[in-house]
Amino acid sequence: MVTLIDLEIAHLARVMSESMAGDLAGPILPAAYWRVRLHQLLDSQHLTNAQLRSLDVLLLQLDELEAQASNSTAHPVSLSTS
Numbered sequence: 001m002v003t004l005i006d007l008e009i010a011h012l013a014r015v016m017s018e019s020m021a022g023d024l025a026g027p028i029l030p031a032a033y034w035r036v037r038l039h040q041l042l043d044s045q046h047l048t049n050a051q052l053r054s055l056d057v058l059l060l061q062l063d064e065l066e067a068q069a070s071n072s073t074a075h076p077v078s079l080s081t082s
Helices: 004-021 031-042 049-074
Strands: none
Touching: 004 031, 004 049, 031 049
């Protein structure tokens, strides 16, 4: 049986990385937003082991995406041709 929490986890798995990739202006939604959403789910009652593992994987992915985003802003690409 698929629960509302399962659907929410699946949704976050689909959209979080795309949102963090963003565009030239940066992430569409910041890592802090996704972290709050994931922790809200972690605070839910009666999570299964599979749900806990999925949320843990998403938190690890978020850490990686956040590190990648900070590295790309720390080393901007120069477009000048001089």
